[in-house]
Structure formats: C-alpha cells, structure tokens
Amino acid sequence: MPVLRRRIPSGDPLGSSELLEWLGTDLGVRANMVASVDGRATVNGRVGHLTGPADQLLLVALRAWCDVLLVGAGTVRAEGYGAIDLPEELQELRVQRGQAPRPVLAVLIGRHDLDPALPVFSETGPDTRPWLISAAGSDTSRPDRNAHILEVSAGEDGRPSVREALQTLRGAGLGRVLSEGGPTILGHLLGQGLVNELFLTVSPQVVGGDGLRIVHVPEYQNPVELTLSDVLGGAHEVFLRYAAGTRPV
Numbered sequence: 001m002p003v004l005r006r007r008i009p010s011g012d013p014l015g016s017s018e019l020l021e022w023l024g025t026d027l028g029v030r031a032n033m034v035a036s037v038d039g040r041a042t043v044n045g046r047v048g049h050l051t052g053p054a055d056q057l058l059l060v061a062l063r064a065w066c067d068v069l070l071v072g073a074g075t076v077r078a079e080g081y082g083a084i085d086l087p088e089e090l091q092e093l094r095v096q097r098g099q100a101p102r103p104v105l106a107v108l109i110g111r112h113d114l115d116p117a118l119p120v121f122s123e124t125g126p127d128t129r130p131w132l133i134s135a136a137g138s139d140t141s142r143p144d145r146n147a148h149i150l151e152v153s154a155g156e157d158g159r160p161s162v163r164e165a166l167q168t169l170r171g172a173g174l175g176r177v178l179s180e181g182g183p184t185i186l187g188h189l190l191g192q193g194l195v196n197e198l199f200l201t202v203s204p205q206v207v208g209g210d211g212l213r214i215v216h217v218p219e220y221q222n223p224v225e226l227t228l229s230d231v232l233g234g235a236h237e238v239f240l241r242y243a244a245g246t247r248p249v
C-alpha cells in the first residue's frame, strides 16, 4: 500500500563544507536550477528574484564540487556571468582533493555575438578565462573576447553538440560538470540522457504569466524520468535532489 513520509528531517544544519561532503566527489553531469512554486524559471527575464541565501549556499557548494561550470549563451547574456569565485575554505578543500582552486567557466555558444563588454570577458584574467564551446566551422573571427575557443561538431541545428562538448570536457580532465542552465541547454542535456543528477530549488513564490520554465525545448516524446534521492529544507525553500536516467557520454 502506498504511504507518505516526511522527507525533511530536522537534522543538523548544513553549511557549505557539509554540503560539499554531501555532494561527494563522483565524476558526472549535474544540473542546478531554481523554479517558483508555479514552475517559472525567471522573473522579469532574470533568475535573481527566485533565489535566496539558502539557494546560494547550495549553488556555491555545487560550484565547489565541479571542475567546469557549463552554461548556455542565453544565460550569460541574461545573467552577466563573470569569473567564478569561491570562498577560501572551499578553494582549499578543492586543492586538497586535487582540483583547481576554482572551476572553469564554459559557455555553449551558437551565434558568436556575445558582447565583448560582458563581465564573462571583461572581468576575467588569464587564470579565469572562459572557454567558448562552438560548432566547428562557425565563424570565430570576431576579435578577442578574452576566451579559449573549443570546437566540437555541429548538431542538427548547426549549434555545438552538447554530447561532444561533454566528451571533450571530460577528455580535458574536466569530468565533474555543473550545468546552471539555462532552460534550452538543460532541455537538450536532459533530453539526450546526459544528466546524472538534477538539483531543483523550489522558490517560495508564485509568479504567474507564461514565461520560461526550467526546460525550454519541444515536448519530449518520452518524459525524462527522475528518481528522488534527497530533500533538504531552507527556511521556506525546498531543495530536491534527483537522479536522472543517463546514457554514457
């Protein structure tokens, strides 16, 4: 007979180093997203209004777990990503684990039209230069964007193959991949069975409207099945940790 259980134990509070331990050190692809109670992934085109201090704590721990933070060009345009910084103690833990102090930022791009004035280029130095992952044969001639260019083969729509991007990152020793979206990239990653775990924060807000949800792709022929593996609670947020069905990259 089905039963319901309370999933949020009133256990010890978890700070960033405990969360990092909770996340473990396995290689794989993880995705982290936040949505309102009514499933919206943005408010006024940005994620900021949905996130809060507890969500940021998990975000920082996931960033501290990963070797590379992978985002789509749409998220960089909307959110203005800069160099990925981490608190000193997490940088030290990473070094003890044999990782670089900070993860690499990699951006999947299609059109090569990112503004050179974006913080992702203007606020990064030689150690924090982002990687732009683009489709082979696309025009990379636009002048310096203070970035490394990584070419992978093009998918059906001429954009970089997300599968090959992950394979290439893994081949470069970046086997712990954290995707922070956005909804288009997450939709492709999930739809192609490339995500091991999805971390979803339910933000205690109702937004309304018909804006973006956490995936923005045509409806899947077969919905992606998830298995709930843990639940954490903030003051008002709920954090859901799911295992997703994957095929090897």
Ligand SMILES: NC(=O)c1ccc[n+]([C@@H]2O[C@H](COP(=O)([O-])OP(=O)(O)OC[C@H]3O[C@@H](n4cnc5c(N)ncnc54)[C@H](OP(=O)(O)O)[C@@H]3O)[C@@H](O)[C@H]2O)c1
Pocket (backbone or CB within 6 Å): 032, 033, 034, 035, 040, 041, 042, 045, 046, 047, 050, 071, 072, 073, 074, 075, 076, 078, 079, 108, 109, 110, 111, 112, 113, 155, 159, 160, 161, 162, 180, 181, 182, 183, 184, 185, 186, 188, 212, 214, 216
């Ligand atoms: N709630 C959350 O947790 C969350 C997280 C992240 C972002 N967001 C929000 O999501 C919005 C951005 O959404 P989005 O879906 O446009 O962003 P996205 O998934 O970050 O980026 C989509 C873009 O990535 C590029 N791209 C590169 N390779 C691709 C491929 N293989 N397939 C498809 N696209 C590829 C394309 O850029 P080109 O146009 O250059 O071809 C495409 O337009 C922003 O408003 C942001 O605030 C919310």
